[in-house]
Amino acid sequence: MGMFSRMSTIVKSKMNRVLDNAEDPRETLDYSYEKQLEMLRGVKKGVVEMVAAKRRIQQQATKVQENVTRLDGQARQALDVGREDLARLALQRKQTALIELQGLDEQIAGMEHEQEKLTAAEQRLQAKVTAFKTKKEIIKAQYTAAQAQVRIGSALSGISEEMGDISLAVERAETKTELMRSRAGAIDELASAGVLEDFTGREDDIGKQLARLSADQNVDDELAALKSGLSGGSNPALPEGR
């Protein structure tokens, strides 16, 4: 069986489970409508939670940015008083903070994307629920057991498919947010424990080593630049002990 015939079967079978309990089809309509409202509240709550989680990571990024500025200043101060060792340490920490910052920015972008999707899902569901309500009232008003069955069937299958889709969207958004949240939490812990060096995340060993090398290189370069600034600028960098 192909990908989409498989998808279609899966989604539809999940949908039907929600709806086959009531004896009078009119009850099914009301029951389904209750479920729709419940789901709509769930989606709205999901959007709010997503925004809150994003804000938290943004605050974290701001803090790290401040840290970068502070470490930069400290490196200069250290050189001013001839403490190259301290300057190097500050620049190393700055490199780590920059990596951290990049990770946070990626998370923020990812969450913004999820938030957009959830918001779109919310609007779609809202529109469908409103349309369903109208349809439901019409069907109920004109109801006679024999003829209503078919129309109820088509209205229900349309909305229940939508609900299945949206519950999937919400679930995926939540999984992703949870993942980002736990990553952000891990950064927090590492930051407070002062062992940020190890936070290079998803990269393999070689990637880690390369990242470290390039961070070291950046430190050397920055140190050289700072020194040449101190020595008046016309002179190229002092010889360095690499």
Next chain:
Amino acid sequence: MIIRILTEGQFNLPGIHLDKLNEIDNQLVEAVEAENREQLSHLLHQMLDMVREKGTPVPIDELVESDLILPEPDITLEEAEEMFTGEGLLPG
């Protein structure tokens, strides 16, 4: 033909595109079996782009059942595999 892209919404796609869709679908199955991530993502985007470009979005307040349901764009290989073997993507 009404086609739903999961997490994105429904499109009305003229029936003449069905053959092409089927063709990509078969390749998708092969890509999943071969555990070829790149190919999976490439084919999926090709498929979804076709639906988005050749189809017209179903009005937001219309309640219709889809003839076909397609996966969301960022489905992973693991999720695709699970679709073929396990319980499927939706929680029970």
